[in-house]
Amino acid sequence: MQTHLAPFAQALPEAAEAEAILRKCVHCGFCTATCPTYQLLGDELDGPRGRIYQIKMVLEGAPATRTIQHHLDRCLTCRSCETTCPSGVTYHRLLDIGRAVVDAQVPRPKGEAWVRKALAWGLTNRPLFTAALRVGQAVRPLLPKTLAQQVPPKEAPGPWPVRDHPRRMWVVTGCVQPALKPGINAATARLFDALGITLTPAPDAGCCGAVEHHLGENEKALARARRHIDWWWPKLHSGEIEGVVVTASGCGAHVRDYAALLAHDPAYAEKARFVVERVWDPSEVVARFEADLLARLGSVPPGSRGVVAFHAPCTLQHGLKVRGVVERLLTQAGWVVPPVRDAHLCCGSAGTYSLLQREISAALKANKLEALAETRGQVIATANIGCLVHLQSGTALPVKHWVELLAEALPSAA
Ligand code: SF4
């Protein structure tokens, strides 16, 4: 697509990147067919091609409007369009650039701005979030059913292994996951221990920045990225730590973007690239040790462990581009993992989307739960805390992280 960036856009550090992305788009519209918001709303402006056009118009000098902001806000950043695109358009980077430009031109109404600030502050403030969650859990039995479903019950983390192995990795603590599901990282540590890897919590630098990034607080999000790199780089560079594992695929996909986000920061660009190559989703590590895993689990008849409905988060399949790996690991380990209809579509969680775009989010959740129910799974497994809590609020089936299933199946766990 021909582009003529306006002088203000040419002055942006990301000008060349935006122009390259825009020029790659050939306007074919294949992406529209796999966009969840286009499927639900049927409006070209709520599909990837339409959003690319709106961002192009603004970067070429048309004034940004509240309507454009609205259509960009309704994007889930699920990146399903990127998986579909035959031209390799990195849509999410263009969206990042476009959202920042539009938000700078179009002030949000006071109430909306306040809600976004409160979410950015509250969700990334672990003591505050934990205290609020504990209050909700204490009064949960008194809440109406629909409200109680939004509050996950308190759970114990389970034991953390103490054995020391030559292979050492860190696991990111994050912001909301330790309060909501403290068992996920502990289960990952037990699973890795069985594979001969010592997994310990990374120095606690708080939220990875994904929450603030999605809410347009870009400078704060970048500061968090730099802080994590400052903590991780020395031990990764010395080889003391082999890699950093992120058990929430939403956070993992954001951390993998550190290199792109800091590409124009001379002090961090190179370090970010180095770190990003050593940041892994647990499935990427476990897949490397698949034979060891199966040996540790012991031989069981195929399918004898039951049926799992696996929801592949968008951040796993479209963001990290990990596709079919978890399904294969669970199948090899003895579960039946049926294909899920429309598995490429988002469940509607998408970071803070479920709080800011409630109607679209609820419709996507209902569709996803219906598709998962068709598998007749006895348990739903996923790979991201946001999807887990979001789906759990709409079903009586247990929803777990897939590492919890494997950790529970280890003979030592029995
Ligand atoms: S990221 Fe998802 S919601 Fe946004 S345009 Fe692409 S497919 Fe549609």
Ligand code: SF4
């Ligand atoms: S599929 Fe790719 S090239 Fe085609 S319209 Fe969508 S983003 Fe552009």
